[in-house]
Amino acid sequence: MSANSRLTIAAHALTWIGLYQRRGHEVASSEQIATSVNTNPVVIRRLLGELRKAGLADSRRGAGAGWMLARDLAAITLLDVYQAIEPGPVFALHRATPDPECVVGHGIGPAMTAVYEDVEAALCRELAKTTLEDVLRDILKAA
Amino acid sequence: MSANSRLTIAAHALTWIGLYQRRGHEVASSEQIATSVNTNPVVIRRLLGELRKAGLADSRRGAGAGWMLARDLAAITLLDVYQAIEPGPVFALHRATPDPECVVGHGIGPAMTAVYEDVEAALCRELAKTTLEDVLRDILKAA
DNA sequence: GCCGTTGTAACAACTATGGTTACGATGAGG
DNA sequence: CCTCATCGTAACCATAGTTGTTACAACGGC
Numbered sequence: 001m002s003a004n005s006r007l008t009i010a011a012h013a014l015t016w017i018g019l020y021q022r023r024g025h026e027v028a029s030s031e032q033i034a035t036s037v038n039t040n041p042v043v044i045r046r047l048l049g050e051l052r053k054a055g056l057a058d059s060r061r062g063a064g065a066g067w068m069l070a071r072d073l074a075a076i077t078l079l080d081v082y083q084a085i086e087p088g089p090v091f092a093l094h095r096a097t098p099d100p101e102c103v104v105g106h107g108i109g110p111a112m113t114a115v116y117e118d119v120e121a122a123l124c125r126e127l128a129k130t131t132l133e134d135v136l137r138d139i140l141k142a143a
Numbered sequence: 144m145s146a147n148s149r150l151t152i153a154a155h156a157l158t159w160i161g162l163y164q165r166r167g168h169e170v171a172s173s174e175q176i177a178t179s180v181n182t183n184p185v186v187i188r189r190l191l192g193e194l195r196k197a198g199l200a201d202s203r204r205g206a207g208a209g210w211m212l213a214r215d216l217a218a219i220t221l222l223d224v225y226q227a228i229e230p231g232p233v234f235a236l237h238r239a240t241p242d243p244e245c246v247v248g249h250g251i252g253p254a255m256t257a258v259y260e261d262v263e264a265a266l267c268r269e270l271a272k273t274t275l276e277d278v279l280r281d282i283l284k285a286a
Numbered sequence: 287g288c289c290g291t292t293g294t295a296a297c298a299a300c301t302a303t304g305g306t307t308a309c310g311a312t313g314a315g316g
Numbered sequence: 317c318c319t320c321a322t323c324g325t326a327a328c329c330a331t332a333g334t335t336g337t338t339a340c341a342a343c344g345g346c
């Protein structure tokens with residue numbers, strides 16, 4: 001799979017907005033965020049649109065438009081962000097149904113599904129440990 | 144991302160070989176395995192080739208050729224298989240370097256890297272809990 | 287009405303995966 | 317030493333997801 005940087009970009013964008021607001025600004029434009037991320041503003045708008053649907057960000061249109069956080073950085077975990085961007089599952093079963101006449105072909109699906117559910121759960125537990133406030137603290141500490 | 148079924152196929156192939164050998168056969172052909180997996184024999188040979196490099200499987204050429212396990216099913220964990228097929232990382236950093244002049248752009252990389260390492264470690268711990276013997280037991284129990 | 291910004295569609299480039307065909311290399315058995 | 321089933325591998329195509337880009341309509345404070 002091509003490596004997936006969506007979570008990195010989303011966390012970057014939200015953290016940037018959080019710091020910008022903390023410095024007294026009301027809203028941040030996708031252009032400003034894109035400059036920090038080093039990508040195209042449309043990429044940022046697309047991603048922030050998904051985060052808005054999940055209730056993590058909000059936007060204003062018209063003049064004086066831009067983006068703001070819907071919740072405080074401390075109230076957003078990386079799991080929230082991960083689930084907001086709805087990634088495909090890390091592992092998948094067979095593309096084509098295996099031979100149901102074969103014992104292994106018949107039983108491998110449920111067996112692997114059980115394992116994959118445990119793995120995804122562990123992954124989510126780990127992501128839930130870190131908030132964007134933690135991320136910002138790390139960033140400011142290292143600077 | 145297109146969902147990744149490589150681990151599923153690899154586990155299926157190895158488990159199939161293990162059961163086949165347990166029933167008294169010396170080697171399994173990629174053709175037989177491909178029938179159970181419902182795919183092309185070349186796909187199986189490609190994947191088993193990677194597993195052989197990792198010391199999990201072995202093959203014989205010439206007449207009476209085919210595949211066998213290099214270790215017992217009980218001595219192969221899903222983590223062994225996962226590492227053998229060398230998947231790309233689940234998460235990646237930015238594709239283009241973020242703005243180093245920006246506090247967030249400068250510090251976000253190390254901060255996210257630390258999190259991603261913890262996540263991968265948790266994922267590996269979870270995969271290491273299950274051996275192919277466990278998988279085969281589940282399969283036979285459900286049949 | 288002006289103008290900067292969002293919202294969104296459309297398209298191209300790139301990558302990973304999976305399926306397929308083709309063919310040389312191998313090596314036990316006759 | 318010939319045969320033949322099978323491996324080993326290259327080459328190619330289709331599909332799908334991600335990212336970057338251009339273009340343009342919609343919005344709304346001024």
